[in-house]
Amino acid sequence: MPRAAIIVNPLKMPERDRHRADVTAELARYGWDEPLWFETTAEDPGVGMTKRALAEEADLVFAAGGDGTVRACAEALMGTGVPLALLCGGTGNLLARNLDIPIELPDAIRVGVLGGTTPVDVGVMEGTPFVVMAGLGLDAAMARGTGSEAKRSLGWLAYAGTLLRHLRDRPFRVTLHVDGRPQPRCRARMVLVGNVGRLQGGMSLLPDAQPSDGLLDVVVLGPRTPMDWLRVLGRLVTRSRGEGAGTRRYVASRLRIEVDPPTPYECDGDPVGSARVLTVEIKPGALSLRTPGGEEG
Template sequence: MGAGNSSAKLLFIVNPGSGNHQINYSEAITLHFKAESQEIEIFELPKDCSLENLKQTIDQSKADRVIAVGGDGTLKLVAECLAGTNIPIGIIPAGSANGMAKELGIPLELEAALKVAASGQLKKIHAIKVNGEFCIHLADIGFNAYIIKRFDHLPQRGMIGYAKAAWQALWSHHKMEVDLEIKGKQIQTQAAMVVIANATSYGTGVKINPEGDLTDDLFEVILVKKYTVLEILKVKFTELPFNREKIELFHTKDLCIKTRHKVHFQVDGEYQGKVNQVEARILPAAITIIIP
């Protein structure tokens, strides 16, 4: 699909709460486009911005491209507003993990990412509906969701905070009894976590889903069965391949998980509370993303 041009209007949705607070993104974006004839508009997300308010802002701007400036949570919000439309979504990675930006090969450096947002190529990708939530990256139940819950309450951000949360979680998280229904087949097992993967990797760079493809009409379900400290930390923090005896992978268009007890649940890095049932289905070609 085609590249952008300077007559297109760009709307930047900036999450001021994202990332490390070392860059004033609104100022940097304004400065970047100052010398160009590009029409831009910047909207800073207020706290607890509703989907309706954001949709209204996007509609009123009449923008040709909408760019999410933040982490996966900000991108998820913008993607939800534009799902089912042909308005392209750009990404300026400004979160702590930026999983989706890494997945799509978007530069992490600001100036380079702005160039891609203004004139990159367009690509349709699918999303997943998980318990009514729009998921563009990864959702899971169990260990990782518990880490995210712990991480949200820690003063340290970034990888140190994440490692600390993981260490705490390892000593207090128990295996789950899960019942999966995939393609009409029932699987009953114990698991440390079950990942519903649109993308291939976590924001830490770990390839949890080596067989993932954002343009097909399937998503992957990764069942982490054996609960070894090493395997879990390997999955979270390194790029080493995992042990297939301990981890199983399935391709599907829909899924139902039931658990005996309530379990921790997260979607795109945002903790959703505890659940004992998860339903997921593919949303083919749901959004258009701007890529290099």
């Protein structure tokens, strides 16, 4: 009988016993053995647990948590060929939303065991992999300043309060080297590098981003006035591909970001640190992901 491993973030799945029973029952419906079960910790968000699952020869790994749990599982699974499936339990669930992976447990299990296997690109920023987006500036400040309790009670709206507090932060100077080609220096509030582009509510900062095209989509935002911010919001809502009003867009397989002063950055919503120089590259098709399509029976 095939066997799955469940890498679960206990903070995202508070009713753990019931959740475990439901997952086990759903897998049994498809003839799968009782799953291996690993809980993440504050010290290890899932990388070590996923490596243990690989050592025990799991046929499939489910990431049961938010985008941070997915990122950690993907880091351990890169290049192994063992597929990753998603059991969403976080605030954003952005990889699932971008690939139309269902949120409800029975449907998510079905996609995990019967869905197609899609090779998905993985971005790497300063050695830290990401499968959704990485960013610096305002984006990282929101990730660092929004607490877990606020996200549990308010969902993605919890980021709104943090955003308002940081709108007055001073911009930083940034120079991008896109596949080795330097671009004009500019002032920015945020640089976002994405493997996928859709945010919550159907909004999109990177409308052309595709998870399997071997490329990273980049947007540099440097609005200066309230009207500029309104234009940026309008582009989010309409999924506009335009520039202007402090918006610049690039596509690259390798990126070097030089900023002054040193600026905080994040990967898939997890704060990583601060840096003056950041390198980002894409690993095409490095992750096998179970997605809708190809189901049988």
